[in-house]
Amino acid sequence: MIDLNTLSPREAAYIAHNSYFTLKDWVKGEPSAGMEKTSTVKRMVVGNGIGSGVKGGDTNTSLRSTDLKGASLNTVFRGETAGLSTGFGYVLSFRRNGLNQVIIASRGTRVEHSLADGLADLHAAITSFGGYGQVHAGFANAFASIVPNLARQETRIRDADIVHCVGHSLGGAISTLVAAHYAGARGAGVKLYTFGSPRVGAHVTPQAFESLIGKDNIYRVSHDLDPVAMVGPYPYSHVNGLASDANNMMLRSPTAKLIGVANHDMRRYVESMSDAARDLSWQDVRGFSAEVVHDNAVLARWLLRSVDNPSVFTTRLVEGLSVILKAFAHFLQMQSVTSAIISGMTAIDLFAAALSRGIDRYAAANPQLLAGLQVAAVWARVAVVGMKFTIAVIKAIMTRMMDVIKPLMMEAIAKVGAGNPLPLMIAGATAITGHVIA
Amino acid sequence: MDRAAFEHLYLHANSIATLGFLRGMARLMAAPMPTEATPEMQEFVAGIEHDMNNPDTFDWSVYDGIDEGVEALGKAREEALAANLPFFNDCVEMSDEADSGDGMPDVARYLASVHAARERLAPRIDDSLAKVDHAALAGALATLPTDLPPLTGALSAAELEQWVELYEANHAGLLQVVEETRKPEPVI
Numbered sequence: 001m002i003d004l005n006t007l008s009p010r011e012a013a014y015i016a017h018n019s020y021f022t023l024k025d026w027v028k029g030e031p032s033a034g035m036e037k038t039s040t041v042k043r044m045v046v047g048n049g050i051g052s053g054v055k056g057g058d059t060n061t062s063l064r065s066t067d068l069k070g071a072s073l074n075t076v077f078r079g080e081t082a083g084l085s086t087g088f089g090y091v092l093s094f095r096r097n098g099l100n101q102v103i104i105a106s107r108g109t110r111v112e113h114s115l116a117d118g119l120a121d122l123h124a125a126i127t128s129f130g131g132y133g134q135v136h137a138g139f140a141n142a143f144a145s146i147v148p149n150l151a152r153q154e155t156r157i158r159d160a161d162i163v164h165c166v167g168h169s170l171g172g173a174i175s176t177l178v179a180a181h182y183a184g185a186r187g188a189g190v191k192l193y194t195f196g197s198p199r200v201g202a203h204v205t206p207q208a209f210e211s212l213i214g215k216d217n218i219y220r221v222s223h224d225l226d227p228v229a230m231v232g233p234y235p236y237s238h239v240n241g242l243a244s245d246a247n248n249m250m251l252r253s254p255t256a257k258l259i260g261v262a263n264h265d266m267r268r269y270v271e272s273m274s275d276a277a278r279d280l281s282w283q284d285v286r287g288f289s290a291e292v293v294h295d296n297a298v299l300a301r302w303l304l305r306s307v308d309n310p311s312v313f314t315t316r317l318v319e320g321l322s323v324i325l326k327a328f329a330h331f332l333q334m335q336s337v338t339s340a341i342i343s344g345m346t347a348i349d350l351f352a353a354a355l356s357r358g359i360d361r362y363a364a365a366n367p368q369l370l371a372g373l374q375v376a377a378v379w380a381r382v383a384v385v386g387m388k389f390t391i392a393v394i395k396a397i398m399t400r401m402m403d404v405i406k407p408l409m410m411e412a413i414a415k416v417g418a419g420n421p422l423p424l425m426i427a428g429a430t431a432i433t434g435h436v437i438a
Numbered sequence: 439m440d441r442a443a444f445e446h447l448y449l450h451a452n453s454i455a456t457l458g459f460l461r462g463m464a465r466l467m468a469a470p471m472p473t474e475a476t477p478e479m480q481e482f483v484a485g486i487e488h489d490m491n492n493p494d495t496f497d498w499s500v501y502d503g504i505d506e507g508v509e510a511l512g513k514a515r516e517e518a519l520a521a522n523l524p525f526f527n528d529c530v531e532m533s534d535e536a537d538s539g540d541g542m543p544d545v546a547r548y549l550a551s552v553h554a555a556r557e558r559l560a561p562r563i564d565d566s567l568a569k570v571d572h573a574a575l576a577g578a579l580a581t582l583p584t585d586l587p588p589l590t591g592a593l594s595a596a597e598l599e600q601w602v603e604l605y606e607a608n609h610a611g612l613l614q615v616v617e618e619t620r621k622p623e624p625v626i
Contacts, residue, residue, distance in 0.1 A: 133493075134493055202493065203489075203490050203491070203492075203493040203496070204490060204491055204493075233501075235489060235490060235493075235496050237490075352500050352501070353485075353486045353489070354482070355497070355500035356485075356486075356489060356496055356497040356500050357482055357485040357486065357489070378455070378459075378613075378617075381620070381625045395500075395503065395504065395507070396507070398504055399503075399504050399507035399508055399511065400511070403507075403508045403511045403512065
């Protein structure tokens with residue numbers, strides 16, 4: 001049954017996609033600093049959806065073909081990252097099912113000057129957020145920059161029966177904070193929809209957000225081999241990040257078993273939310289998600305191959321690393337460890353957690369694992385003969401993993417949205433990899 | 439060491455390391471699963487849960503130095519690729535089963551793949567021969583058992599497997615030979 005108080009998968013995906021048109025000249029395929037004219041954004045969001053850079057045959061994500069065709073574009077708002085003010089999203093309102101409903105859409109953040117935020121590392125970049133816990137400062141700063149602009153719509157947002165917060169990639173991260181902010185202010189009636197969002201909060205913050213917004217009101221969609229959705233590393237985690245969460249909708253990636261930037265492209269998410277014959281329901285999407293294996297052994301294999309850079313990523317070294325990760329995941333399974341927290345972790349998270357808790361003791365308790373990891377580390381030459389399997393070795397492995405994922409993640413974000421290669425990055429790429437990207 | 443002897447050594451050292459790795463992984467994957475978590479693993483999971491619930495307890499230093507490491511790897515890779523030499527692991531065809539570490543590798547098939555890659559690897563072997571630490575390598579070779587056919591000559595699959603078993607037994611001299619022989623070839 002259609003829930004008229006919830007955006008449909010197609011509506012949410014279209015909004016996440018068309019919010020990028022708030023960036024100046026995105027519609028021409030040549031985005032630049034600044035904010036797009038409201039008339040153009042209106043055309044792309046609720047009009048004919050055709051611009052000079054978006055031909056009729058391309059993905060047209062105007063809401064005109066949906067139940068939201070009569071929605072009103074109330075404002076296009078700005079956001080600031082790295083001292084640069086750009087079009088960041090929009091507020092849309094409509095009435096459905098007898099209720100006044102508002103959409104706050106946010107796009108990925110623009111950051112040519114990622115170092116300007118002064119984010120040196122994950123720890124330094126972490127900051128408190130609204131008394132709910134710790135989030136990445138890059139996201140918090142971007143959120144803070146749009147709050148004054150959203151305040152002009154405060155009455156509309158406050159008085160709405162339902163507020164829908166929508167975003168893709170970094171827009172998903174910002175939308176998470178927007179949803180938490182308004183859920184805290186309003187007390188109820190806020191829904192969150194994200195596609196390919198990175199992790200926003202650390203430690204217990206995601207659970208605090210879940211309590212605030214309501215787990216059932218959070219619709220988190222990701223492709224299983226989308227590199228952006230896999231980071232930042234532990235102790236960051238996703239809202240609705242557990243495999244058992246009904247609205248943790250991890251879908252099969254367009255690139256099948258290959259990690260690749262295409263899996264992060266919003267157009268691919270639009271396709272995943274579409275069916276030529278009918279409008280999909282969230283129950284349909286949950287069904288697709290059920291086809292994906294959520295366990296760590298699968299996550300550990302994402303390093304195996306990339307479609308994007310075969311000259312580097314198909315090397316046996318990467319394959320060796322993937323087997324190391326697989327072995328570690330297998331080790332946890334061997335131990336019948338069924339912790340819900342563990343089930344939501346990637347292999348990188350597991351290594352970080354193991355380091356934090358003192359890997360030596362646990363590895364020593366399983367000599368077979370220790371021997372296996374040693375021989376793998378020596379083979380992959382992340383360790384040298386005679387080197388104990390200690391913190392140094394694990395760090396070497398983690399460095400290798402980061403060395404693989406970082407360029408993929410950067411390329412994924414650079415190609416975000418309309419699919420055009422762009423000099424775009426987020427406010428503090430640290431939020432993604434945990435490391436500054438110059 | 440002459441070119442012919444080093445070619446054999448290069449191929450065998452890399453084969454031993456790879457086969458040892460694949461066999462080790464296959465054994466690990468095939469190991470029976472305990473029915474209960476060990477106390478150590480229970481403590482491990484409890485520790486993670488504790489970290490998640492107590493922000494001040496997580497040791498953020500686990501990420502220290504990784505940025506610098508990634509930067510160094512990037513530079514090394516650029517240099518390695520600029521040299522335009524083949525890499526052992528890219529030249530030797532492996533089976534899908536062995537690729538994923540799911541099954542025990544077939545030593546004979548693998549050895550055949552290695553020999554099939556000899557010509558492609560010739561520039562790399564030449565480069566490694568020029569760069570290898572001959573003194574360290576000779577010292578390590580001198581510690582190898584003499585009752586096995588030498589690594590510097592042709593080996594059958596059965597003979598190579600004997601060396602792999604010695605490697606798996608952590609024979610210090612063999613581990614050193616393998617490492618010294620592979621060292622000149624950069625890791626990318």
